[in-house]
Amino acid sequence: MWRSFWRSIDRFSLQHFKYVINELRAIKVVDLRNRELVIDLLQSIVEIVTYGDRQDPMIFECFMEYQVLAEFVRLLKISKNSRIEAPLLQYLSIMIQNMDSEHAIYYCFSNDYVNNIIAHKYEFDGGDLAPYYVSFLRAVSSKINKDTLCLLVKVQEDAVVSFPLYSEALKFAHYEEKMIQTAVRALTLNIYNVSDDMVFQFITTPPVSKYFSDVVCRLRKQCLHLDTFLQAKEEMCTHGRRNELILETDKIVDDLYYLKDILSVSENRLGRFITQNIFSLLVFPILLPLLQLRQQIDGSNISEVTSLYIISRLIQVIGGKRVINAVAGVILYPYLTSSVGGATEGDTVDANGNSFLNHLNDVEKLVCSGPETEGSENTSNSMFGHLGEHVSSDSQFVGGAWNDLCIERGGIFKYVFADNSPSLLLASLFLLLILAESKDLDYFLFPMIGRIPDMTTQAREFSASQRVNESIFVKFMPQILNALLKILASQPPLSVLIQWHTGWFFRKLLISQGNSLSDLNFQLFNTSYEQSRERLQKELDGCWFDRIPDTFRSEWSNCRTALEESSQCKDPFFALELAACREKTDGGDATLSALQRMVEAVKVFILHLQLKAFIFKGDLPEKPTLNSTTGPTADSGRSHTSDISSASFGSDVSLGSGIPCSIAFSNAGIRDVYLVPAARGITGKLLLTEKHPFRSQRGVVIAIAPLAGLSPKIDKDHPSWLHLQIREFDPRFDTSKARGNHLKMSNHVADGRWTLGFPNAKACETARFLILEEIGKQRSFVESMLAPLLQDDFLGNLSDNQDE
Numbered sequence: 001m002w003r004s005f006w007r008s009i010d011r012f013s014l015q016h017f018k019y020v021i022n023e024l025r026a027i028k029v030v031d032l033r034n035r036e037l038v039i040d041l042l043q044s045i046v047e048i049v050t051y052g053d054r055q056d057p058m059i060f061e062c063f064m065e066y067q068v069l070a071e072f073v074r075l076l077k078i079s080k081n082s083r084i085e086a087p088l089l090q091y092l093s094i095m096i097q098n099m100d101s102e103h104a105i106y107y108c109f110s111n112d113y114v115n116n117i118i119a120h121k122y123e124f125d126g127g128d129l130a131p132y133y134v135s136f137l138r139a140v141s142s143k144i145n146k147d148t149l150c151l152l153v154k155v156q157e158d159a160v161v162s163f164p165l166y167s168e169a170l171k172f173a174h175y176e177e178k179m180i181q182t183a184v185r186a187l188t189l190n191i192y193n194v195s196d197d198m199v200f201q202f203i204t205t206p207p208v209s210k211y212f213s214d215v216v217c218r219l220r221k222q223c224l225h226l227d228t229f230l231q232a233k234e235e236m237c238t239h240g241r242r243n244e245l246i247l248e249t250d251k252i253v254d255d256l257y258y259l260k261d262i263l264s265v266s267e268n269r270l271g272r273f274i275t276q277n278i279f280s281l282l283v284f285p286i287l288l289p290l291l292q293l294r295q296q297i298d299g300s301n302i303s304e305v306t307s308l309y310i311i312s313r314l315i316q317v318i319g320g321k322r323v324i325n326a327v328a329g330v331i332l333y334p335y336l337t338s339s340v341g342g343a344t345e346g347d348t349v350d351a352n353g354n355s356f357l358n359h360l361n362d363v364e365k366l367v368c369s370g371p372e373t374e375g376s377e378n379t380s381n382s383m384f385g386h387l388g389e390h391v392s393s394d395s396q397f398v399g400g401a402w403n404d405l406c407i408e409r410g411g412i413f414k415y416v417f418a419d420n421s422p423s424l425l426l427a428s429l430f431l432l433l434i435l436a437e438s439k440d441l442d443y444f445l446f447p448m449i450g451r452i453p454d455m456t457t458q459a460r461e462f463s464a465s466q467r468v469n470e471s472i473f474v475k476f477m478p479q480i481l482n483a484l485l486k487i488l489a490s491q492p493p494l495s496v497l498i499q500w501h502t503g504w505f506f507r508k509l510l511i512s513q514g515n516s517l518s519d520l521n522f523q524l525f526n527t528s529y530e531q532s533r534e535r536l537q538k539e540l541d542g543c544w545f546d547r548i549p550d551t552f553r554s555e556w557s558n559c560r561t562a563l564e565e566s567s568q569c570k571d572p573f574f575a576l577e578l579a580a581c582r583e584k585t586d587g588g589d590a591t592l593s594a595l596q597r598m599v600e601a602v603k604v605f606i607l608h609l610q611l612k613a614f615i616f617k618g619d620l621p622e623k624p625t626l627n628s629t630t631g632p633t634a635d636s637g638r639s640h641t642s643d644i645s646s647a648s649f650g651s652d653v654s655l656g657s658g659i660p661c662s663i664a665f666s667n668a669g670i671r672d673v674y675l676v677p678a679a680r681g682i683t684g685k686l687l688l689t690e691k692h693p694f695r696s697q698r699g700v701v702i703a704i705a706p707l708a709g710l711s712p713k714i715d716k717d718h719p720s721w722l723h724l725q726i727r728e729f730d731p732r733f734d735t736s737k738a739r740g741n742h743l744k745m746s747n748h749v750a751d752g753r754w755t756l757g758f759p760n761a762k763a764c765e766t767a768r769f770l771i772l773e774e775i776g777k778q779r780s781f782v783e784s785m786l787a788p789l790l791q792d793d794f795l796g797n798l799s800d801n802q803d804e
Contacts, residue, residue: 011044011047011048012047012048012051012052012055012056012059014056014058014059014062016048017045017048017052017059017062017063018062018066020041020044020045020048021045021062021066021068021071023041024038024041024042024045024068024071024075025071027041027075027078028078029078029080030075030078030079030080030082030084031079031080031081031082032081032082035082035083035084038075038082038084039084039087042072042075042087042088042091043087043091045068045091046091046092046094046095049063049068049095050094050095050098050099053098053099053100053101053104054100060101060103060104060107064107069108069111069113069114070111070113072088072092072113072117073113073116073117073120075088076088076117076120077120083127085120085122085129085132085133086127086128086129086132089117089129089132089133089135089136090132090135090136092117092136092139093132093135093136093138093139096108096136096139096140096142096143097139097142099143102147105143105148106147106148106151109140109143109144109148109151109152110151114140114151114152114165115152115164115165117136118136118137118140118164118165118168119164119168130172130175130177130180131177131179131180134169134172134175134180134183134184134187135183137165137168137169137183137184137187138183138184138186138187138190140152140165141165141169141186141187141190141191142190144190144191144194145194146194146195146196149191149194149196149199150196152164152165153198153199153202155198158198159198159201159202160198160199160201160202161202163199163202163203165187165191166187166188166191166199166202166203166208167208169184169187169188170184170188170208170211172184173185173211173214173215174214174218185258185261188262189261189262189265191203192262192265192267192270193265195265195266195267200267200269200270203270204269204270204273209273212273212274212277213277213281215255215258215259215277216259216277216278216281216282217281218255219252219255219256219259219282220281220282220285220286222248222251222252222255223252223282223286223302223306223310224302225248226248226249226252226306226576227302227303227306229244229245229248229580230245230303230305230306230576230579230580231303241580242577242580245573245576245577245580246573249309249313249573249576252310252313253313253317256313256314256317256318257317259274259278259318260317260318260319262274263275263318263320275322275323278314278318278323279326282310282314283311283314283326283327284330285302286302286307286310286311287307287311287327287330287331303579304415304424304427305421305423305424305427305575305576305579306576308415308424308427308428308430308431308572308575309427309572309573309575309576311327311331311431312427312430312431312434312572312575313572314327315327315431315434315435315438316434316572319438319440320440321440321442324435324438324440324441325440325441325442325445327435328435328441328442328445328449329442329445331412331431331435332412332445332448332449332472412428412431412432413428413476415427415428416428416429416432416476416480416483417479417483419483419486422487422494422498422502422578423498423575423578423579424579425483425484425487426498426501426502426505426574426575426578427572427575427578429480429505430505430572430575431572432449432472432473433505433508435449436449436472436473448472449472449473473509473512477509477512477513478518478521480509481506481509481510481513481517481518481521482520482521482524484502484505484506484509485506485521485524485525485528486524487499487502488502488503488506488525488528488608489524489525489527489528489531491531493531493532493535493604495578495600496600496603496604497574497577497578498578499603499604499607500559500562500603500607501574501578503562503563503607503611504562504563506611507563507564507611507614510614510615517615522615525611525612525615528608529608529609529612532601532604532605532607532608533605533608533790535601535604535605536548536601536602536604536605536790537790538601539597539598539601539602540779540782540783540786541779542594542597542598543591543594543708543709543711543725543727544591544594544595544598544708544709544727545598545708545778545779545782546682546683546684546706546707546708546778546782547595547598547708548598548602548782548786549626549682549782549785549786551598551599551602552602552606552624552626552786552789553623553624553626555599555602555603555606556606556623556624557622557623558603559603559606559607559610560610560620562607563607563610563611563614591709591725591727591728594709595728605789606624609789624789625788625789626785626786626788626789647685647687647701647704648701648704649701649702649703649704650700650701651700651701652692652695652698652699652700653676653687653689653698653699653700653701654697654698654699655674655676655689655691655697655698655699656676658674658675658676658689658699659674659675659758659763659766659767659770660672660673660674660675660758660759660763661673661674661675661722661756661757661758661763661767662756662757662758663688663703663754663755663756663757664755664757671690671702672690672691673688673689673690673702673703674688674689674690674691674699675687675688675756675767675770675771676688676689676699677707677770677771677774677775678774679707679774679775679777679778679781681781682778682781682782682785683778684706684707684708684774684775684777684778685704685705685706685707686704686705686706686707686710686724686771687701687703687704688701688702688703688704689701689702690702703754704729705724705726705729705752705754706726706727706728706729707771707774707775707778708727708775708778708779709725709726709727710724710725710726710771710775711724711725712724712767712768712771712772713768714761714764714765714768715755719761719764720757720758720759720760720761720763720764721755721756721757721758721764722755722756722758722764722767722768723753723754723755724753724754724755724756724771725752725753726752726753726754727752
């Protein structure tokens with residue numbers, strides 16, 4: 001009997017469910033005293049309903065019979081500062097997300113239960129309620145379909161007049177928290193993908209349709225903010241500044257992908273509506289600098305490099321025939337008028353710029369083209385109206401100034417041939433390459449900018465001669481290659497980042513030319529190659545010459561990847577990075593600057609070496625050819641050399657012909673030591689050893705320094721003092737592979753200095769000579785390793801292949 005009395009209650013039984021519901025019904029007011037009780041009841045109900053939806057149909061029948069959702073609505077109304085809203089919305093979200101039965105979802109959405117919960121007057125200020133509310137809205141949106149969507153809207157005369165789920169969600173569209181913004185965007189896409197005609201009519205009609213223009217306007221503001229950040233005067237490309245630049249661009253790319261997702265919805269009316277907003281509010285304000293209209297329109301005056309980045313990203317992310325052909329048609333208009341319209345003399349552009357306005361109208365028709373649907377015939381508000389008005393009123397644009405745009409290097413070619421701005425040259429060339437490689441280019445535009453595709457019958461109507469003459473890359477290829485080579489050959493040399501991207505463009509365009517260079521360009525490349533080799537040879541006299549072979553090995557494959565694949569160049573971010581980051585290697589820590597200078601010299605030489613091999617159609621090895629077996633003898637002939645290669649702190653080594661001296665350490669006072677310099681192959685060490693207490697010809701190593709970089713100098717005032725500069729022995733540096741190519745030394749410590757005291761000036765001079773002798777042997781070995789790469793004979797056979 002007692003065992004039966006204490007029997008545990010089945011939490012998921014129908015009987016217990018009814019008990020919990022009655023307990024909830026008994027609540028007359030929700031305040032801080034009974035808040036926890038109400039939360040426990042809500043949790044129990046959600047758990048039982050979720051279980052019953054899968055296991056026991058009777059539970060959900062009871063859920064409907066007792067109208068439990070109505071109780072949820074009642075609890076919201078009788079709550080008095082109890083902060084019950086957040087847990088209630090959280091449990092509702094969990095319940096809806098876990099419902100699998102269409103019957104259950106249909107019931108929950110009916111009778112305005114969900115709409116009443118959505119429309120409840122919540123107080124979002126200063127609390128954490130907003131995330132729970134938006135999460136609830138998103139959970140509801142995840143369950144809508146053509147059958148359930150009608151339960152969440154109010155319809156009058158075959159038109160949606162109210163849609164609380166959508167309208168309330170849009171209030172959080174630009175909320176500060178990224179998670180909430182993401183949830184709202186997911187909710188809107190869930191609604192759009194249902195593809196309900198009446199809902200589309202509702203969301204594309206003012207004032208609800210303002211959301212789309214707000215999204216595009218917000219994107220334009222982000223573009224302007226990016227440009228402001230880009231133009232901030234910074235002398236160095238710091239790691240933090242680069243990360244901030246990445247964050248700014250990521251925001252823009254996220255918005256572009258959201259717009260792409262909307263355009264992917266199979267609804268022509270919505271697609272045209274979004275496209276018109278993109279062009280009227282974003283594309284043309286961004287394109288104004290590229291059209292050389294510098295006046296501010298709608299408060300925007302964006303720099304050329306930012307404009308090129310945004311347009312390139314727009315084409316890459318959103319793409320599509322409408323966008324690509326519209327952008328190409330506007331960007332290439334000066335060239336089109338000079339090459340195609342030039343057939344009718346004097347008719348390229350009239351005095352009022354009407355030809356350009358007519359061209360804009362043609363572009364607008366292209367953007368707005370598509371199956372006719374209700375409401376699409378209203379074209380009174382031209383999306384290019386702002387630009388058209390500006391063209392008509394701008395005296396600098398019409399007449400002579402506009403005619404100047406129609407010369408061969410007009411429009412975007414002003415930036416392709418920008419002598420003093422490598423970032424503009426590469427960014428504009430990148431945009432042209434994107435357009436040239438697009439499969440969505442119109443049959444009329446494709447022959448103008450890229451290779452001739454075997455596309456349509458209309459495309460074949462162009463004669464071969466017309467196509468060749470009209471192709472931009474065919475017509476201007478020698479000049480473009482020359483402009484790229486000037487960047488490579490510039491003095492003083494530009495940053496490695498610029499040169500690597502330039503090398504990628506050069507190789508890519510050279511492929512289309514069959515690896516053929518004009519005599520002038522070939523001479524320019526040879527000049528650039530010689531400059532890179534001389535720059536590397538100078539580093540053999542620097543303090544990091546011993547690290548050159550390892551740098552060759554580590555950067556060889558990186559450079560090949562940059563030239564052949566270059567995932568970085570596929571992202572136009574590089575243009576912003578080049579414009580924002582003005583690198584410099586002088587100043588700061590001397591040896592760190594020297595290290596960066598050496599690494600850059602190696603990278604640039606590898607770039608030229610691989611480009612030259614490509615020009616001559618030669619095959620470079622997968623790994624650099626470094627000869628580590630030949631050259632001058634590595635041993636100095638002294639007895640201690642065999643100990644040096646493995647010597648470490650505390651090692652017992654032979655003193656050999658070590659020179660006695662003294663050194664003062666800050667924490668140990670003056671100590672009598674022996675100076676032991678020795679080079680073995682590429683390794684060079686300077687040991688300071690203390691005489692072994694029991695073995696007269698042996699010493700214990702107390703300090704080690706690399707030979708390279710010691711730069712021994714005798715003190716002018718004290719001839720028996722020898723000053724040595726101590727750098728990192730084995731630096732560990734990383735080159736960022738994500739975006740860019742920046743050197744960063746890990747765990748770098750400041751340069752050290754040793755001052756050694758000798759018995760007399762002669763002993764000091766002897767020590768200096770001995771150190772320089774060992775450094776010379778080490779340097780000679782490094783030179784012998786690099787000789788195959790630095791000698792002309794290395795590429796001589798490639799020239800023979802070209803001649804054959």
